[in-house]
Amino acid sequence: MSNLVWPDILQATWQTLYMVGVSTLFATALGLPMGVFLVLFSTRHLMQRRVAYQALAVIVNIIRSVPFIILLIAIIPFTEWIVGTSIGVNAAIVPLTVGAAPFYARVAETALREVESGVIEAAQAMGASVWQIVWRVLLPEARPGLIAGVTITAVTLVGYSAMSGVIGGGGLGDLAVRYGYERFETGVMLVTTAILVIIVQCMQMLGDVLVKHYARRS
Amino acid sequence: MVALDHVNLRVQAGEIFGLIGYSGAGKSTLLRCVNLLERPTQGEVWVDGQEMTRLNKRQLQSARRQIGMIFQHFHLLASATVADNIAFPLRLARHRNADVTSRVNELLDWVGLSEHAHKYPAQLSGGQKQRVAIARALATRPKILLCDEATSALDPETTRQILDLILRVNRELGVTVVVVTHEMSVVRRVCDRVAVMEAGRIVESGSVVDTFLFPRHELTRRLLAMDDESEANLSAEVAHRQGNRLDEWPGRKLRLVFRGDAVYRPILSEVAQMTGGHYSILQGTVDVIKDVPYGRLLMQWFGDDTAVAQAIAALEERGCRVDVLDDTSSLPVADSPRPLDDASRQQGSVNVGAGAGGDAG
Numbered sequence: 245m246s247n248l249v250w251p252d253i254l255q256a257t258w259q260t261l262y263m264v265g266v267s268t269l270f271a272t273a274l275g276l277p278m279g280v281f282l283v284l285f286s287t288r289h290l291m292q293r294r295v296a297y298q299a300l301a302v303i304v305n306i307i308r309s310v311p312f313i314i315l316l317i318a319i320i321p322f323t324e325w326i327v328g329t330s331i332g333v334n335a336a337i338v339p340l341t342v343g344a345a346p347f348y349a350r351v352a353e354t355a356l357r358e359v360e361s362g363v364i365e366a367a368q369a370m371g372a373s374v375w376q377i378v379w380r381v382l383l384p385e386a387r388p389g390l391i392a393g394v395t396i397t398a399v400t401l402v403g404y405s406a407m408s409g410v411i412g413g414g415g416l417g418d419l420a421v422r423y424g425y426e427r428f429e430t431g432v433m434l435v436t437t438a439i440l441v442i443i444v445q446c447m448q449m450l451g452d453v454l455v456k457h458y459a460r461r462s
Numbered sequence: 463m464v465a466l467d468h469v470n471l472r473v474q475a476g477e478i479f480g481l482i483g484y485s486g487a488g489k490s491t492l493l494r495c496v497n498l499l500e501r502p503t504q505g506e507v508w509v510d511g512q513e514m515t516r517l518n519k520r521q522l523q524s525a526r527r528q529i530g531m532i533f534q535h536f537h538l539l540a541s542a543t544v545a546d547n548i549a550f551p552l553r554l555a556r557h558r559n560a561d562v563t564s565r566v567n568e569l570l571d572w573v574g575l576s577e578h579a580h581k582y583p584a585q586l587s588g589g590q591k592q593r594v595a596i597a598r599a600l601a602t603r604p605k606i607l608l609c610d611e612a613t614s615a616l617d618p619e620t621t622r623q624i625l626d627l628i629l630r631v632n633r634e635l636g637v638t639v640v641v642v643t644h645e646m647s648v649v650r651r652v653c654d655r656v657a658v659m660e661a662g663r664i665v666e667s668g669s670v671v672d673t674f675l676f677p678r679h680e681l682t683r684r685l686l687a688m689d690d691e692s693e694a695n696l697s698a699e700v701a702h703r704q705g706n707r708l709d710e711w712p713g714r715k716l717r718l719v720f721r722g723d724a725v726y727r728p729i730l731s732e733v734a735q736m737t738g739g740h741y742s743i744l745q746g747t748v749d750v751i752k753d754v755p756y757g758r759l760l761m762q763w764f765g766d767d768t769a770v771a772q773a774i775a776a777l778e779e780r781g782c783r784v785d786v787l788d789d790t791s792s793l794p795v796a797d798s799p800r801p802l803d804d805a806s807r808q809q810g811s812v813n814v815g816a817g818a819g820g821d822a823g
């Protein structure tokens with residue numbers, strides 16, 4: 245394994261962290277409101293809306309059932325429209341976000357549904373509006389689950405980001421495929437994989453610490 | 463499916479009103495109609511002179527701040543400290559931070575939880591959690607407190623403490639209280655008036671003392687039978703046991719029930735002297751329910767039928783209710799005159815008064 249590879253590895257590590265970090269942020273920001281509405285619109289909940297719930301659920305299900313590699317290519321026009329190009333790290337963030345947001349929406353939905361209906365009712369009895377209940381009851385009470393969901397989403401995005409090499413997104417996964425798979429440079433493949441493992445481990449540990457911090461209360 | 467049917471309920475300002483019945487009777491549903499957590503399909507709900515059923519969303523939200531509510535399972539925010547839980551309704555109502563802090567401290571002190579202010583609900587006992595819930599319910603200084611099986615998840619000693627606290631809420635703060643329960647002992651401890659519910663209807667209602675001493679409906683008697691100090695436990699068995707020994711003497715077994723002033727007057731000796739009769743007390747209770755003294759005695763009245771009849775007439779004249787227990791294994795059905803309650807004749811209405819509470823104690 246030549247020394248010339250190290251700068252590449254360093255750059256790829258940075259690219260992976262950047263792609264995963266930014267797309268986790270966006271996916272959470274998009275997925276959380278989707279999750280909130282999935283809960284609010286559902287039967288017997290605060291804003292029961294049968295049609296709206298079904299529409300949202302179908303969109304989420306469709307995106308989640310498309311294999312990421314296909315999504316990546318299929319939304320190229322959309323990506324171009326958003327970032328002005330369909331190539332590179334920034335371009336990769338768009339499909340990563342689109343792919344992960346519905347995933348996080350479902351995770352958030354599950355976490356929010358865990359909030360006891362009695363607690364919501366108590367808030368209603370105190371004169372809380374729907375949005376006060378969302379901000380002051382649902383989100384704080386579901387916080388451990390919501391944070392655990394962010395961790396799962398970030399880890400999933402590490403996997404997705406490996407495929408972003410297809411559109412020149414770069415990153416460790418891409419490097420591993422190019423050196424290891426195409427040029428049989430097993431060393432590079434092992435090192436990049438090891439770095440990926442470490443990244444995933446660190447994210448999981450950070451997530452667990454946060455969950456533990458908030459779950460201590462319940 | 464009909465959960466409540468033809469229910470007319472009027473709660474007076476400043477009183478503690480009980481709703482009792484077995485599980486599934488519709489007590490919670492009726493209670494939830496008061497703050498419209500449950501919206502009745504027909505009928506109207508009035509609280510403190512305001513027709514709740516006609517308010518728009520925003521008006522209803524502010525009306526609900528005048529009605530506190532506590533639950534069997536507390537329903538506290540697990541992610542918030544005791545202090546933040548109590549502050550919750552104040553923050554919802556957008557009170558200023560300084561006001562919130564001082565009000566929370568005041569309430570913590572009032573329910574005796576000051577040293578637990580920074581704990582989370584998971585670190586508290588059931589009784590402490592219910593205290594937090596009560597403090598939270600009182601934060602916005604409501605005129606009414608609704609309690610849905612508030613002591614049903616607690617042990618007897620903690621139940622007593624929470625009921626005492628509910629009495630304090632009523633007496634010291636003048637808050638009108640509606641208590642839902644399946645236990646007659648809860649009603650006896652705290653309530654002024656009570657309604658007995660079955661299958662979405664009120665089958666009997668009136669003052670607690672009257673309901674307790676002179677139950678009219680079969681369901682009320684069954685509920686009373688589960689209560690240690692109640693009617694059915696002026697037990698037929700004791701009467702029977704002692705009665706056998708008394709059989710050699712001529713006379714009748716009587717059950718006397720009296721309330722109010724009658725408790726303090728020398729009724730028995732007066733009547734015995736007047737009729738030249740004699741008596742023997744087999745079992746009895748003289749006690750007080752919510753400031754009303756009452757007595758219940760099971761006794762043998764000696765003499766022939768004429769003498770006994772004379773004594774019974776004299777006792778009834780003095781305000782006692784007398785039942786003759788011929789066969790001691792079955793208590794006769796009571797059908798005494800009872801003060802009628804003032805339920806309105808409207809179809810399906812709930813009316814909870816408030817405001818003029820003051821010091822009821």
Ligand SMILES: Nc1ncnc2c1ncn2[C@@H]1O[C@H](COP(=O)(O)OP(=O)(O)O)[C@@H](O)[C@H]1O
Binds near residue numbers: 465483489491500
């Ligand atoms: N909105 C409703 N419509 C129809 N039935 C209801 C409704 N709410 C509750 N019920 C039913 O009415 C019955 C009474 O319930 P509930 O008020 O909880 O009784 P309790 O509190 O006396 O145990 C239950 O069988 C319940 O399933």
Ligand SMILES: [Mg+2]
Binds near residue numbers: 486489490491611
């Ligand atoms: Mg109930």
